Amino acid sequence: MASATRPATVRERVADSDRSVGRLLLLSVGALFWSWLVVSWVNRWLGGVLVPVGQPLLPPGAVEATVAAVPGLAAYAADAAFVVDLTPELARGTWLTVVITAVSLVFGFFIAVPLAVSRVYGRFSAWLSLAYTELLRGTPLLAQLFVLYYGLNLASYVPGAFSGVFVRDVVWVAILGFTLNGAAYQAEYIRGALESVEEGQITAGRAIGLSKLETIYHVVLPQGLRYAIPSWTNEFVYLIKYSSLAAFITVPELYYRADQVASETFRYTLIFVVTGVTYLALVLTASKLMERVEERVAIPGLGVEREE
Amino acid sequence: MSDDDFLRVTDVSKWYGDEQVLNEVSFEMNRGDVTVLIGPSGSGKSTMLRCVNRLAEAQEGSIRLDGEEVLSPDLDVNALRREVGMVFQGFNLFAHLTAVGNVALGPRRVLGLSEAEARDRAEAQLERVGLGEQFDSYPAELSGGQQQRVGIARALAMQPKLMLFDEPTSALDPELIGEVLEVMHGLVDEGMTMLVVTHEMSFAREVADEIVFLDDGHVIERGPPEQLFENPEEDRTGRFLERIASHD
Numbered sequence: 007m008a009s010a011t012r013p014a015t016v017r018e019r020v021a022d023s024d025r026s027v028g029r030l031l032l033l034s035v036g037a038l039f040w041s042w043l044v045v046s047w048v049n050r051w052l053g054g055v056l057v058p059v060g061q062p063l064l065p066p067g068a069v070e071a072t073v074a075a076v077p078g079l080a081a082y083a084a085d086a087a088f089v090v091d092l093t094p095e096l097a098r099g100t101w102l103t104v105v106i107t108a109v110s111l112v113f114g115f116f117i118a119v120p121l122a123v124s125r126v127y128g129r130f131s132a133w134l135s136l137a138y139t140e141l142l143r144g145t146p147l148l149a150q151l152f153v154l155y156y157g158l159n160l161a162s163y164v165p166g167a168f169s170g171v172f173v174r175d176v177v178w179v180a181i182l183g184f185t186l187n188g189a190a191y192q193a194e195y196i197r198g199a200l201e202s203v204e205e206g207q208i209t210a211g212r213a214i215g216l217s218k219l220e221t222i223y224h225v226v227l228p229q230g231l232r233y234a235i236p237s238w239t240n241e242f243v244y245l246i247k248y249s250s251l252a253a254f255i256t257v258p259e260l261y262y263r264a265d266q267v268a269s270e271t272f273r274y275t276l277i278f279v280v281t282g283v284t285y286l287a288l289v290l291t292a293s294k295l296m297e298r299v300e301e302r303v304a305i306p307g308l309g310v311e312r313e314e
Numbered sequence: 315m316s317d318d319d320f321l322r323v324t325d326v327s328k329w330y331g332d333e334q335v336l337n338e339v340s341f342e343m344n345r346g347d348v349t350v351l352i353g354p355s356g357s358g359k360s361t362m363l364r365c366v367n368r369l370a371e372a373q374e375g376s377i378r379l380d381g382e383e384v385l386s387p388d389l390d391v392n393a394l395r396r397e398v399g400m401v402f403q404g405f406n407l408f409a410h411l412t413a414v415g416n417v418a419l420g421p422r423r424v425l426g427l428s429e430a431e432a433r434d435r436a437e438a439q440l441e442r443v444g445l446g447e448q449f450d451s452y453p454a455e456l457s458g459g460q461q462q463r464v465g466i467a468r469a470l471a472m473q474p475k476l477m478l479f480d481e482p483t484s485a486l487d488p489e490l491i492g493e494v495l496e497v498m499h500g501l502v503d504e505g506m507t508m509l510v511v512t513h514e515m516s517f518a519r520e521v522a523d524e525i526v527f528l529d530d531g532h533v534i535e536r537g538p539p540e541q542l543f544e545n546p547e548e549d550r551t552g553r554f555l556e557r558i559a560s561h562d
């Protein structure tokens with residue numbers, strides 16, 4: 007067995023080491039990115055134990071001097087310092103981006119599963135589910151957020167227990183909007199996956215005396231949700247990016263903070279390149295994370311045909 | 315036709331749309347009997363089998379199992395299915411569960427046994443079908459014959475009073491049929507009441523108490539295997555058996 011797993015040819019071994027070098031590089035960059043974020047957040051929560059709140063973790067002056075000392079990079083020293091100066095705002099905005107995405111995704115999931123199940127196995131509820139899904143997927147997300155925030159003025163109805171959890175109560179409105187919208191998309195992905203579970207297994211579940219719902223819970227969902235992981239990851243990735251729409255209802259997340267600084271400094275290109283890279287890092291983290299989840303819950307033979 | 319027949323099927327008819335698939339089918343079995351339904355494909359054998367545990371709904375007639383009317387609209391179908399095991403042509407194992415998981419699911423979730431009790435029972439049933447070494451294998455890691463034996467163990471774990479077999483060997487490679495038939499022979503020896511749809515004529519001949527020949531939704535002829543195989547009363551029965559024999 008051991009010999010079978012060893013790469014047979016030189017070319018394979020080179021490809022293997024290329025992959026591990028790439029993986030190591032990605033891992034290091036990821037570790038650096040998340041250390042920066044977590045340390046920045048903790049520093050802020052603890053009232054500036056490492057550096058004063060609002061100050062970058064590294065002194066911009068020192069970074070500027072270091073970059074200037076590198077031959078050929080001197081021209082970028084001022085930009086480097088500017089980016090370092092920007093980092094506290096980025097870290098602060100990223101916190102909300104991460105929280106809004108994660109919370110909406112999880113809440114949305116718990117709405118999406120019943121939606122998908124109704125759609126596939128329900129009668130009347132299938133129509134309700136279809137109507138909900140089409141309405142939410144068929145109208146602009148920004149319009150939905152505007153209705154919730156400007157139209158219904160939900161920010162002023164946030165219940166006491168939730169009020170004050172975030173810098174502004176409007177964050178809850180954004181979470182509600184993304185939850186309702188994301189649920190519709192997640193439901194579509196999950197529906198497709200549920201439909202690919204073999205009919206015969208449902209019959210077998212019913213034949214041992216499980217009810218329809220029990221069969222769905224014990225037989226269909228464990229398989230369907232596994233099938234759904236790759237496409238569900240798409241929704242995760244999309245949600246990270248379109249959480250930036252929350253800026254338009256004044257949620258101070260990553261895009262909002264970047265835009266604020268840009269409108270004061272007019273350094274749009276630099277700021278949005280750095281902001282874009284921050285989103286990219288979040289997206290890569292999400293997709294790598296979901297790859298790991300998929301591997302962890304993999305079952306021999308399950309979903310093999312789908313990959314071929 | 316005594317009153318204490320364990321399973322009594324009387325004048326069962328079923329239509330899919332305009333097409334009648336079962337036409338006043340009647341037969342009965344005693345406890346411990348093995349009845350084999352034979353007939354050409356499309357003759358309604360599998361549908362008849364599925365009517366017994368209500369996976370298919372008969373529109374007319376009566377099916378009495380152990381004194382209870384199976385076709386009654388008030389019947390708790392899940393309670394019925396708890397007591398009637400079924401084995402499928404395509405195995406239909408739960409792909410995300412190991413052999414033990416497949417067999418334990420019913421005892422755990424339907425009968426309400428504890429995790430440990432359900433596992434013990436599953437292991438005992440897998441031993442019974444000769445799969446003592448495959449407890450933790452997933453269906454994809456098992457051969458067709460092994461998968462079907464897990465399917466039988468899954469049905470047996472509910473301790474059914476009647477076992478339905480729907481062409482249990484039809485999807486198997488010829489060399490794997492023997493191991494499944496061997497398990498079924500074992501069940502016959504233990505006195506299990508079995509209603510079997512199969513094309514395995516030598517099995518039918520050896521173990522059946524009665525053979526029911528269905529064609530086009532009608533019972534053409536029924537009787538003990540010696541009679542049907544040696545002296546069929548109906549031409550159609552004879553022709554069907556000849557055709558089957560020429561394939562063996």
